[in-house]
Amino acid sequence: MALLITDECINCDVCEPECPNDAISQGDTIYEIDPNKCTECVGHYDTPQCVEVCPVDCIPKDPAHVENNAQLQAKYEKLMAAKR
Structure with a gap:
């Protein structure tokens, strides 16, 4: 399951650099997570890093x-193959 950022976001800027898949970006009013890139850090870490620092x-x-x-592992593998 991909993650999402709710409107409680305070735009503190700590989540974006923590994402190993570059799935987080600044939206119109708050940060947003691209569900096509979010693997909940599967393949990189044991826990989602954005959640850890929020x-x-x-x-x-x-x-x-x-x-x-x-499914998250398969998405991770596809994203890593595309980087090669």
């Missing part, structure tokens, strides 16, 4: 993009 707990799982660990 001071306001505004990064839940996105119910519109439900994925299991195998």
Whole structure:
């Protein structure tokens, strides 16, 4: 399942540089997560790094993009292959 940033985001800028997949970017009013790039850090870390650093707990799982660990791993592998 990809993650999403809610409107509780305070634009503190700490999540964007933590994302190993470059899935986080500044949106019109708050940061946004590209569900096509978000693997919840599967393949990189044991826990989502953006969630770890968020001071306001505004990064839940996105119910519109439900994925299991195998799907997240496959997405990670596809993203890494595209970087080569």
